[in-house]
Amino acid sequence: MIIAKVGRSEAGRRAAASHSGALAHSGAVDDAVFRHYGILRGEDLDHMLDMAAAFAFCKLPRGNRVAVITGSGGSAVWMSDLLAAHGLELPILEEDLQQRLMALLPSYASAQNPVDGTAQAIHEVGYAKLVEIVRESRRIDTILLIGSLANEATATQRADELAAVTGDTEQPIILSTYTTATPGAMAAFAEAGIPCYTSMPSCARAIRALVDYARFQERRRARQPAGETPPGLRQEVGRALAAAGPVLTEADAKALLTCYGVPRPPEAVARSAAEAVAAAAGMRGAVALKVQSPDITHKTEAGAVALGLSGDGAVREAYQRVIASAERAHPGAVIDGVLVQPMARPGHEMILGVTRDATFGPMLMVGLGGIHVEVLADVAFAPVPIGPAEALSLLGELKGAALLDGVRGAARADRPALAELMATLSRFAADHADLIEEIDLNPVIVHPQGAGLTVVDALIVKRKP
Structure with a gap:
C-alpha cells in the first residue's frame, strides 16, 4: 500500500485544517504506524508512481546491496552517490566474477562495482551477458542498469536480450536512462519485466522502497505475539489506575508497572x-x-x-x-x-515512554535518554503492543543505535533486557489505553550485556475524563 500523507510541516498542518485537518498531524507518528504495517509513504505523486512501477515489475530484494552496470562512467558515479544517500550499498564483486566480466570488457573498463563496461563494450556485448555473470554474486540483491533509451531500435534489441534472463534472475532488475526515452523503448523493457526510470533520484527512491518493504516482510514473519496479561492482574491494575489521581508519582507509577514485571530497584x-x-x-x-x-x-x-x-x-x-x-x-x-x-550502576541512558496520538492511540517511544533526547531528538515510535523481536528492530531505527553496541571500549548494552522492557511497557499501555495519556521512564540505565537495566525514574499521566 502506498499512501500520500500531507501535513508533515507546521505550515502543511495549518493548510490541512481547512480541509481534512483531522488527518494531518505529527509526521513521526505517521511514519511509525506506516512502518509497523508495511505502508509506503509517497513524498509526491511522482514518487508514488515510481514506487508503484517498481512493485509492479520487481521481485523483492534480499537486502540493500546494489550492482550497477553501465556504459557511462559519469552516470555511474552520480548514481552511486544517490544510492549511498538512500542507505543502499554497492559492494565490490567477487574476484572470480570480476575476472569473467573483464574477459568481455576492454582493459580500461572496471568490473568491481559499478561495472563500467564503457559505451563501446555495451554496444558490442550488451547488458544480458553482464547480468548473467553479476547475478551469480551472493553480495548483490538488486541489479541496476544505466543506459540510453534514445535509439528505440537499439533499446528494443537490448530489452529482447534481457527478456531471456530476467525471469530466472533472483535479483530484481531496474533500468535508469540518462537520455530522453521513447515510449516504444520503455514499452520494450516493460515487456521484458524491467521498469525504466528517466530520473536517477526517482530510481534510487524506488529501490529504497523495495528494500524497505522486503524488510517489513522479514519483520512480519519474525513478529511474535505481544503476550497477554492474565485477566485478574489486568483488572486489578486497571482498578488501581482508575482510582489514582491525574498524575502518578514515580513511586506510585512503579508500583503498578512492577505488577507487569517491570524491574524496580x-x-x-x-x-x-x-x-x-x-x-x-x-x-x-x-x-x-x-x-x-x-x-x-x-x-x-x-x-x-x-x-x-x-x-x-x-x-x-x-x-x-x-x-x-x-x-x-x-x-x-x-x-x-x-x-x-x-x-544506579553506570550504563547507557535511554528514555522509554508512551504518548497518545489523537488518531492512532497510544504510541511507544524509545530514544537516547538524558540530554540526547532534547538535543538530538533521536527517538523512534511504534503502535502498541509490540513483542520483544519487534522492539529490537525498533531500536535499530535510532540514529545512535550503534552506541548500544559499545564504542571506544565501552561494553555492549543489554539490548534484550531493553527490548523486554519495551514490550512490557507497550503491553501495559495497550491494556489500559482508555486511562493513560502519557508514560515517561527517563532515564532507563541499560547495563552491560547480561546485567539488565535500572528504571531510574517514572511518571504516569492519566487521560482527562
Missing part, C-alpha cells in the same frame, strides 16, 4: 528525615533522594533531587533540603514524601 518512600536515614542505611552504597509529588513532574528543575549521598548526616540534610526546595518552587504542592533509592 530497592527503594522506599520516607516521610521524615529519620525514615530517610533508616531507608538509606538498608541500601548498599550511595543513594539518591527525590521528592514525590503529583504536582511536581520536573523534580530536577525544582531542586527536589539530591544524588550520591553517603552517611546519615548527608541523607538527613538532603531530605530537609529537597523538601524545602520543592515547597519553595511549588508553594501549595501536595508532597507525598521523598523516595530513597540506590544510585
Whole structure:
C-alpha cells in the first residue's frame, strides 16, 4: 500500500485544517504506524508512481546491496552517490566474477562495482551477458542498469536480450536512462519485466522502497505475539489506575508497572528525615533522594533531587533540603514524601515512554535518554503492543543505535533486557489505553550485556475524563 500523507510541516498542518485537518498531524507518528504495517509513504505523486512501477515489475530484494552496470562512467558515479544517500550499498564483486566480466570488457573498463563496461563494450556485448555473470554474486540483491533509451531500435534489441534472463534472475532488475526515452523503448523493457526510470533520484527512491518493504516482510514473519496479561492482574491494575489521581508519582507509577514485571530497584518512600536515614542505611552504597509529588513532574528543575549521598548526616540534610526546595518552587504542592533509592550502576541512558496520538492511540517511544533526547531528538515510535523481536528492530531505527553496541571500549548494552522492557511497557499501555495519556521512564540505565537495566525514574499521566 502506498499512501500520500500531507501535513508533515507546521505550515502543511495549518493548510490541512481547512480541509481534512483531522488527518494531518505529527509526521513521526505517521511514519511509525506506516512502518509497523508495511505502508509506503509517497513524498509526491511522482514518487508514488515510481514506487508503484517498481512493485509492479520487481521481485523483492534480499537486502540493500546494489550492482550497477553501465556504459557511462559519469552516470555511474552520480548514481552511486544517490544510492549511498538512500542507505543502499554497492559492494565490490567477487574476484572470480570480476575476472569473467573483464574477459568481455576492454582493459580500461572496471568490473568491481559499478561495472563500467564503457559505451563501446555495451554496444558490442550488451547488458544480458553482464547480468548473467553479476547475478551469480551472493553480495548483490538488486541489479541496476544505466543506459540510453534514445535509439528505440537499439533499446528494443537490448530489452529482447534481457527478456531471456530476467525471469530466472533472483535479483530484481531496474533500468535508469540518462537520455530522453521513447515510449516504444520503455514499452520494450516493460515487456521484458524491467521498469525504466528517466530520473536517477526517482530510481534510487524506488529501490529504497523495495528494500524497505522486503524488510517489513522479514519483520512480519519474525513478529511474535505481544503476550497477554492474565485477566485478574489486568483488572486489578486497571482498578488501581482508575482510582489514582491525574498524575502518578514515580513511586506510585512503579508500583503498578512492577505488577507487569517491570524491574524496580530497592527503594522506599520516607516521610521524615529519620525514615530517610533508616531507608538509606538498608541500601548498599550511595543513594539518591527525590521528592514525590503529583504536582511536581520536573523534580530536577525544582531542586527536589539530591544524588550520591553517603552517611546519615548527608541523607538527613538532603531530605530537609529537597523538601524545602520543592515547597519553595511549588508553594501549595501536595508532597507525598521523598523516595530513597540506590544510585544506579553506570550504563547507557535511554528514555522509554508512551504518548497518545489523537488518531492512532497510544504510541511507544524509545530514544537516547538524558540530554540526547532534547538535543538530538533521536527517538523512534511504534503502535502498541509490540513483542520483544519487534522492539529490537525498533531500536535499530535510532540514529545512535550503534552506541548500544559499545564504542571506544565501552561494553555492549543489554539490548534484550531493553527490548523486554519495551514490550512490557507497550503491553501495559495497550491494556489500559482508555486511562493513560502519557508514560515517561527517563532515564532507563541499560547495563552491560547480561546485567539488565535500572528504571531510574517514572511518571504516569492519566487521560482527562
